[in-house]
Amino acid sequence: MTRSGGENAIEVHGLTKRYGRTTAVEDVSFDARWGAITGFLGPNGAGKSTTMRMMVGLASPTAGHATVLGVDYRRLPDPGRQAGVLLDASAQHPGRAGREVLHLAATVLGLPDKRVDEVLTMVGLTPAEARRRTGGYSLGMRQRLGIGHALLGQPRVLILDEPANGLDPAGIHWMRGLLRGFADEGGSVLLSSHLLHEVEVLADDLVVVGGGSIVARGRKSDLLATAGTFCRSADLPGLAAALREAGLAFTRAPGDSLTVSAPPGEVARAAMAAGIVLEELRPAAAGGLEEIFLRLTADHAREDSMEGARR
Amino acid sequence: MSNLITGRAGVPFGRQLRAELRKLIDTRAGRWLLIVIFSVMPAVVAGMLIIARPATLTYSQFIDVTSSPERIILPILGILTVTTEWSQRTGLLTFTLEPNRRRVLLAKATATLLLGIAVIAVGFLSAAIGNLLGVALRDGAGDWTFGVGGYRDIVVVLLVGLLQGLAYGMLLLGSAAAIVVYYVVPNLSSLLFTAVSGLKEAASWLDLQKAQAAIYLHDVTAREWAQYATAALIWVVLPGVLGFVRVLRSEIKSG
Numbered sequence: 001m002t003r004s005g006g007e008n009a010i011e012v013h014g015l016t017k018r019y020g021r022t023t024a025v026e027d028v029s030f031d032a033r034w035g036a037i038t039g040f041l042g043p044n045g046a047g048k049s050t051t052m053r054m055m056v057g058l059a060s061p062t063a064g065h066a067t068v069l070g071v072d073y074r075r076l077p078d079p080g081r082q083a084g085v086l087l088d089a090s091a092q093h094p095g096r097a098g099r100e101v102l103h104l105a106a107t108v109l110g111l112p113d114k115r116v117d118e119v120l121t122m123v124g125l126t127p128a129e130a131r132r133r134t135g136g137y138s139l140g141m142r143q144r145l146g147i148g149h150a151l152l153g154q155p156r157v158l159i160l161d162e163p164a165n166g167l168d169p170a171g172i173h174w175m176r177g178l179l180r181g182f183a184d185e186g187g188s189v190l191l192s193s194h195l196l197h198e199v200e201v202l203a204d205d206l207v208v209v210g211g212g213s214i215v216a217r218g219r220k221s222d223l224l225a226t227a228g229t230f231c232r233s234a235d236l237p238g239l240a241a242a243l244r245e246a247g248l249a250f251t252r253a254p255g256d257s258l259t260v261s262a263p264p265g266e267v268a269r270a271a272m273a274a275g276i277v278l279e280e281l282r283p284a285a286a287g288g289l290e291e292i293f294l295r296l297t298a299d300h301a302r303e304d305s306m307e308g309a310r311r
Numbered sequence: 312m313s314n315l316i317t318g319r320a321g322v323p324f325g326r327q328l329r330a331e332l333r334k335l336i337d338t339r340a341g342r343w344l345l346i347v348i349f350s351v352m353p354a355v356v357a358g359m360l361i362i363a364r365p366a367t368l369t370y371s372q373f374i375d376v377t378s379s380p381e382r383i384i385l386p387i388l389g390i391l392t393v394t395t396e397w398s399q400r401t402g403l404l405t406f407t408l409e410p411n412r413r414r415v416l417l418a419k420a421t422a423t424l425l426l427g428i429a430v431i432a433v434g435f436l437s438a439a440i441g442n443l444l445g446v447a448l449r450d451g452a453g454d455w456t457f458g459v460g461g462y463r464d465i466v467v468v469l470l471v472g473l474l475q476g477l478a479y480g481m482l483l484l485g486s487a488a489a490i491v492v493y494y495v496v497p498n499l500s501s502l503l504f505t506a507v508s509g510l511k512e513a514a515s516w517l518d519l520q521k522a523q524a525a526i527y528l529h530d531v532t533a534r535e536w537a538q539y540a541t542a543a544l545i546w547v548v549l550p551g552v553l554g555f556v557r558v559l560r561s562e563i564k565s566g
Contacts, residue, residue, distance in 0.1 A: 049565070057410040058403070058563040069316055074410040077318035085407045088565035091400035095339035101404075104337070107330040108322055108408045133339065149404065 009034050009157045009188030010055065014064035017050050024050045026212045027064070032157075032190045032205070037183045039203030039220070040192040043296050047212040048192040049087065052161050056085050068157060080109045083157040084150030089142040089166070094135025098125060098145050101134065102152060109153045116152070123148040124174065139166025147175065158182060160191040164198050176202050196293045200224075208289070210296035216289060228284035229264045232257040235276055242274035243267070251291075259284050259291060321411040324418060331415075331422035335392065344391070348384050352377045352434050356441035360449065368451025373438035374465065381434050381469055385427050386493055389476025392423045393558075394486040402563045412559050420477055427473045431466055464526050475547045481554025484561070497546065519546040 010032035017025040025047040032038040042048050053059040055066040057074040068076065068083050076082045092101060102116045120130050123144040134142065143166055150158055158179070164172050179189050179202065193199045199206070206223055208216040216223055233239040236256045243250050243260060248270060250260040257280065260267050264281050271278050284291065335341055355376045360368070393416075396402035409415050445451030476493060483489040497520055504514035504521065514521050515538045522542035525535040 053562070053564070056407050058406055060560075060562070071316055075320045076316060077320055078322060079410060080322075080408045082316070087403050087407070088400065091403045091565045093338050093395065093399040093401050095341070096337055100333075100337045104330050104333055105404065105408060107333060108326055110323070110326050 007034070008032060010038075010066065010068050010159070010190055011070075012051070012055065012064070012066045015051055015054050015061050015066060016063040017047075017054060017059065018062045023212055025054070025061075028209065028212075028214055029064075030207045030214065030217055032188050034188050035183055035186050036204040037179055037189040037191065037199075037202055038205045038207060039199030040190055040207050040209070041196060041199060041293065042192075042194065042209035044194050046194075046209045046296070048194075048209060049161055051209070052087060052159060052190075052192065055159060056083070056087075058087075068159075078109060078153065080105065080155070081153035082155055083159055084153065084155040086143075086146040086150045086158075086160045086163055088161065089146035089163075090139065092134040092137075092142060092145070095133055097131055098134055098137065098141070099127075099130035101145060102130075102148060105149055105152050111152065119148040119152050122151065122178075140168055140171050143167055143175075144171070147178070156187045158187065158189045158191070160189070162192055162194070164191075164193060164195075172198075196290060206289075208292065208296075210292075215292055215296065223289045229260045229262060229267045230257060230280070230282050230284040231260060231264075231267050231271075231278055232280035233271070233276055233278050238274060238276045239271060239278075242270050242276050245274065246270035253291070321414060322409040324414060327409055327414060327418040328421055331392075331418040332425065334395075335422060335426055338395075341391075344388070348388070348430055349433055351380045351384070352437040353440075355380060356437045360441060360444055365445070365449050365451045368442065368445030368449060369454035369456070370438060370442045371454070371457045371461070373441040373445075374435065374457060374461070377434040377438050377441075378465055378469065381430060382472055385430065385469055385473040386476030386479075387490060388426065388430075389423055389473045389478075390480040390489040390493065391486060392419050393477055393480030393554075394484060394489055397484045398486050400565055403565055406563050413555075416481070416555060416558060420474070423473060423477065424470065427470055428466075431469055435462075458529070460531070461529050464529055464531060468523055468526050471543055471547055474551065478547055478551035478554050481558050482550045483554075484557070500546075516541045517545060518542060 008031040012028060012030050015025055015028045016023070028047070028051055030038070040048055040051075050059060054061045055068065055073060056079075057072070065072065067073075073079060073083065099116065099120065102119060103113070106113065106116050120127070125141065125144055125148070129141065134145065137145065143163055147160070147163055150160065164175060167175060179191065183189050183204070191199065191203075200220070203220050206216065206218065206220050207214060230253065231239070232255065234256065236258070239258065240250070243258070246266070246269070248260050248262045248266060250258045253259045264283060268278065268281060336345060356373060359373065359376050363372070396405055405415060406412060442451070442453055442455065446453035476489075479489040479493045483492060500518050501520045504510045504518045515525070516522070519542040522535070522539040525531060526539055531539075
């Protein structure tokens with residue numbers, strides 16, 4: 001007997017995954033609270049899917065461990081009734097009808113047929129659509145089926161990898177309502193995305209990964225409120241020297257500009273003391289998070305195009 | 312929110328078995344495979360009724376012709392039962408709902424063995440109907456002689472073939488690769504054992520096809536059973552154990 005479901009629905013401790021000399025996931029730790037939606041953010045290839053596969057026992061970690069409802073996922077009785085998992089909506093047998101996919105899962109979970117119909121209604125697949133083979137489904141329909149599959153066992157935890165992928169705006173709106181309702185009823189949702197804006201409106205907590213490691217983590221409100229100032233000058237080296245003189249930390253931003261970890265007033269005073277003309281001075285939008293994220297995405301896009309060139 | 316997680320990990324075997332049985336028939340490809348399997352035996356029986364000489368129309372001859380397609384098809388059934396979870400990536404769902412891979416594999420093996428037994432039963436039934444029709448339509452010999460030992464020999468060889476398919480499926484995790492290896496490697500082995508004169512004596516022990524041929528001739532001696540068991544250990548049990556370990560250790564991916 002294991003005590004579970006304390007403060008956190010999911011706890012991830014130092015998960016690490018290496019393939020030979022490549023490190024896919026490096027020391028990732030975070031929790032997913034009850035009654036909250038946790039957004040798991042990062043560019044494609046950042047290690048989100050690998051982390052999620054380790055959480056549900058499809059991949060074994062090189063180091064670290066994860067618990068779902070207080071225990072290793074593989075030790076859950078009827079795991080599908082405790083945690084609903086959607087890792088890849090496209091991973092379906094193309095010759096199997098949508099309804100049959102749910103029926104199979106209901107058989108494994110020991111659920112009555114009528115639960116299949118309930119779920120089909122919930123995710124908005126018509127009886128005619130449900131009778132069709134999944135090979136003919138659009139990505140949006142597959143996502144609905146996959147979310148239905150995850151909800152089938154009436155779990156209290158949802159683990160969803162890129163569930164919004166392929167959904168049209170109406171579908172995304174529907175999914176947001178569904179997940180918000182799930183969390184408001186006390187459940188816990190972990191959903192991954194490579195788009196900041198997709199989870200920004202939905203998530204209560206954020207975990208941002210890049211290159212396999214966590215780069216930011218916390219309440220969304222805290223992360224988005226991170227103070228910072230965006231400033232630009234024709235004399236960038238002069239401005240940098242002035243900021244260093246004043247003891248202010250900064251990072252290089254696109255264009256002749258810097259992002260400073262200080263309020264605008266302090267930046268202005270530092271520039272004036274050194275006689276530097278500022279051409280732009282304003283609070284950095286969305287704190288450092290958006291910038292962190294853009295930088296990660298840009299790095300990844302570069303790697304992608306290099307890989308393309310090598311091929 | 313707080314609760315106690317109690318009970319045995321995973322899913323009860325009976326439910327997993329029901330799901331695995333369903334998977335054998337709930338896809339279009341699966342249904343076609345079954346239609347082919349179940350119609351090929353009546354078809355060869357009909358063919359024999361038309362072309363064979365009346366004197367050869369006996370129960371044991373009909374069993375002979377129906378068991379040949381079974382010997383080819385059952386291993387494929389075994390292979391595909393395992394490999395579709397990888398080739399169609401459905402393993403992602405299967406092994407998330409039941410993370411105990413041992414139990415999933417056991418359910419798969421049980422489901423295919425049950426189907427295999429049904430196929431073999433249909434084979435015997437087709438042979439019996441063929442024999443009756445032979446007497447009625449073509450004045451065939453209609454001899455029913457077929458010892459209990461004969462049933463045992465055929466059932467053993469066919470089910471071992473099915474298990475061999477499962478083993479190769481688990482070992483290679485790809486339909487095409489497993490089917491190719493299943494057909495090519497034993498033939499290469501037979502070729503090797505026939506070509507190299509020094510190996511002829513060892514062949515009865517090490518070459519599965521040769522050892523199996525002896526079982527098919529019935530009136531099997533203890534020595535021949537021992538030879539068959541040894542060959543099966545190499546060609547069925549060993550790949551099966553390696554494949555089992557591979558499935559337990561492999562990472563289930565979507566891409």
